[in-house]
Amino acid sequence: CIVEKGQADTIVKAAREAGAQGATVYYARGSGVRERLGLLGVAVEVEKEIINIVVSSEQADYVFEKMYLAGQLDTPGKGFIYSTPLEKAGTFIPPQVLEKLGSNGRSR
Known part of the structure; x- marks a missing residue:
């Protein structure tokens, strides 16, 4: 999910409430999009927050929807969200965890 600076906390909170265990937020500067969307009269901030969240395939659609709604990503210029399989x-x-699991990685 790539959103305007300052929006990540709201979106991460929604994801956690939907069952996500955590998130990683990166700060970045965008380029290129501002010029294209500026023609449409939409102001796009250059500073962005990038949110990465890993959830099970069973949770993916629900968490995606909650993040989308929390970020108001149906509004032009607010950002975008994507999902990709891991x-x-x-x-x-x-090592102590590996010992408990055994050499095959499964619990004894």
Whole structure:
């Protein structure tokens, strides 16, 4: 989800209330869109907030809808939201957790 600066907290709150466990928010500067949308009379701020949230496929549509509504993303210039499947992810897993799971990664 890419939104105007200052809007991420509202959208993340809606996502959490819909069942998301957390979110990552990045701050960025956009370019290009302002010039194109400016022709339509819509002012677009250059500073943006980018929100990444990972949820299960069962939760995805519900969380998406709640974020869309909270961000008023049906209003031109407010931002946009997208969903993409996550096939794989990796992270550090502490050795003591791996020991409990066993070598195959499944709980004993």
